[in-house]
Amino acid sequence: MSAIIQMQDLTKYYGKHRGVEGLTLTIEEGEVFGYLGPNGAGKTTTIRLLLDFIRPTRGWAKVFGLDTREHSIEIRRQVGYLPGELALYENLRADQLLRFFANLRGGVDWAYVEELAERFQFDMSRKIGQFSRGNKQKLGIIQAFMHKPKLLILDEPTSGLDPLMQQEFYRLIDEVRAEGRTIFFSSHILPEVERVCTRVGIIRDGQLVDVQDIATLKQRALRRIEFRFAEPVPHGAFDNLPNVTNVEYNSHTVRFTVQGQVDPIIKAVASYTVEDVVSHEVSLEEVFMAYYRTTPEKEVQHA
Numbered sequence: 001m002s003a004i005i006q007m008q009d010l011t012k013y014y015g016k017h018r019g020v021e022g023l024t025l026t027i028e029e030g031e032v033f034g035y036l037g038p039n040g041a042g043k044t045t046t047i048r049l050l051l052d053f054i055r056p057t058r059g060w061a062k063v064f065g066l067d068t069r070e071h072s073i074e075i076r077r078q079v080g081y082l083p084g085e086l087a088l089y090e091n092l093r094a095d096q097l098l099r100f101f102a103n104l105r106g107g108v109d110w111a112y113v114e115e116l117a118e119r120f121q122f123d124m125s126r127k128i129g130q131f132s133r134g135n136k137q138k139l140g141i142i143q144a145f146m147h148k149p150k151l152l153i154l155d156e157p158t159s160g161l162d163p164l165m166q167q168e169f170y171r172l173i174d175e176v177r178a179e180g181r182t183i184f185f186s187s188h189i190l191p192e193v194e195r196v197c198t199r200v201g202i203i204r205d206g207q208l209v210d211v212q213d214i215a216t217l218k219q220r221a222l223r224r225i226e227f228r229f230a231e232p233v234p235h236g237a238f239d240n241l242p243n244v245t246n247v248e249y250n251s252h253t254v255r256f257t258v259q260g261q262v263d264p265i266i267k268a269v270a271s272y273t274v275e276d277v278v279s280h281e282v283s284l285e286e287v288f289m290a291y292y293r294t295t296p297e298k299e300v301q302h303a
């Protein structure tokens with residue numbers, strides 16, 4: 001394995017305002033790395049530093065082992081980049097713009113472009129100016145993936161996509177991953193990061209607060225689970241289960257918060273007749289809260 005992205009003390013201040021600070025991180029070839037953080041955390045700033053659209057105040061970054069400041073043209077040639085906000089030529093048709101990019105980059109298989117357009121139900125013959133936000137996002141995805149780059153840098157790629165198209169996008173990510181290519185993508189949606197990534201970095205207030213593989217993050221995640229039973233359940237029946245807190249009994253229903261494995265709970269509820277079960281996805285905020293509760297105090301003062 002070789003390092004595809006390296007950051008060392010990477011720091012960007014906008015005047016006195018902190019963008020990101022002290023980012024040190026290595027992403028290896030073949031990783032699908034999720035860069036997770038709430039709005040304003042510094043995700044876009046990091047991506048813009050990697051592509052040399054802005055320059056660091058301190059520290060450095062390398063992509064493919066090349067310094068981002070000295071070799072930005074070479075780096076960008078080998079990267080598929082989806083910006084958070086696309087600036088496009090509104091008067092062109094989508095296929096004209098894609099042909100233009102294909103000619104600039106060279107080596108693009110047009111049949112693959114057509115395949116992507118079909119998969120995303122994207123009509124390339126329409127003018128870009130007429131597109132909805134979702135269609136513009138599809139166009140952004142197609143241009144990022146069309147030349148099969150060895151590194152994809154994607155800024156909130158699923159924003160504006162409907163759920164079906166999101167699923168298609170996740171399949172595309174899986175394919176790129178199976179081919180051993182590398183993806184760095186920012187998101188504020190934990191379930192999608194869980195779905196497609198191998199590792200995740202959590203950024204908050206401009207700083208990288210944790211880097212974990214997905215399995216570890218899942219262990220920390222909180223989940224609210226509700227069971228409805230055919231018969232009333234005795235109060236206290238599930239009070240002493242491992243990993244469970246905040247148990248609420250209400251006649252036929254029981255709700256609780258779970259952190260970590262659900263297996264002991266499933267075994268315990270199985271002695272009653274379960275009519276329904278609802279598991280609420282954890283919000284990123286809850287994951288952060290769970291994270292901060294287990295972080296040494298001096299590190300959480302800024303949280």
Ligand SMILES: Nc1ncnc2c1ncn2[C@@H]1O[C@H](COP(=O)(O)OP(=O)(O)OP(=O)(O)O)[C@@H](O)[C@H]1O
Nearest residue numbers: 014017018019037038039040041042043044045046
């Ligand atoms: N051009 C700029 N001038 C001044 N401050 C900026 C500029 N760009 C970003 N910032 C600030 O830097 C911080 C990080 O912003 P950034 O856009 O990188 O966050 P983000 O995680 O990508 O958020 P979002 O999900 O909202 O895009 C924020 O506090 C933001 O206000």
